[in-house]
Amino acid sequence: MTPMDLVPSWYAPSFTAIWKCPAPSKVNAFAWQLLHDRIPTRQDLYRRRIIGGGGDTSCVLCGEVSESSAHLFIYCDVALKVWVGVFEWLDIPFSLPHNLFSILNHLIQTGGKKLRxxxxxxxxxxxxxxxxxxxxxxxxxxxxxxxxxxDEIKVLTWKWWLSQSEVAHSLLYEWRVQPKLCVENCLEFD
Ligand SMILES: [Zn+2]
Structure with missing residues (x-):
């Protein structure tokens, strides 16, 4: 049985996209774990009794709500601000997602192969x-x-892109201001 056999069929495109994604393999592996809800959040550590009885399960970033992965990566005010910023950067309308799959599915169904x-x-x-x-x-x-x-996300993705192909360094400015245009016109992935 492969890992893909464990995934409901409607989620399969998300995993396929991740494996083909031009990010370092440790990042792709992290994403795979996250989509399987296997990230050791505080709630998870408590459930597995790594944090003892009475242990603090509140979100590390906002300190307000018990920290599930859905909270930490989407609904936390701190995380939401990041997503809103990313969508503004991409010039794609943002609506509150159901889960991490819905954000990813929305993105990988946008535009042509390169853009996705x-x-x-x-x-x-x-x-x-x-x-x-x-x-x-x-x-x-x-x-x-x-x-x-x-800004970390912009620089990180820029580095991943550079590591995949011959790109003029002067394009960093373009990447910061017009990522979609860069992807469609300049981005080359192996
Ligand atoms: Zn939070």
Whole structure:
């Protein structure tokens, strides 16, 4: 049995997109775990008795709600601001999603093959950056606010793109202001 056999058929396109996504393999593996709800959030750590009785399960980023992966990666005010920023950057209308699959499915059904690949890469970078911020707050006393996360996502996706193909460095400016145009006209993936 392959991992794909465990996935309901209507989710299969999301996983296929992730495996073809031009992000580092550790990021794709993280996304796969996240979509299977296997990320060790505080709620999960409590359920598995890694956080003891009376342990704090509140969200590491906002401190207000019990931390499930749906909260941490979508509904948390901190995460929502990041998604709204990403969609504004992409110039795609944002509506509150049902779950992480619906955000990804929305993106990978937008436009042609190149654009879908680019948008999948950006979805991947967004969840990865939120997770990196969670780790930084949890273990390194890092900043809780995510004002700089959007810029991290832009730079990260830029680096992933560079690692995949010969791209003029001067395009970073274009990438920051017109990502969709870049994806459609300049982006080359192996
Ligand atoms: Zn929160």
């Amino acid at each position: 690949k680019g948008l999948c890469m950006i979805w991947n970078a967004t969840v990865w950056s939120l997770w990196r911020r969670w780790n930084s707050v949890m273990f390194d006393n890092g900043r809780r606010d995510t004002a700089d996360v959007l």
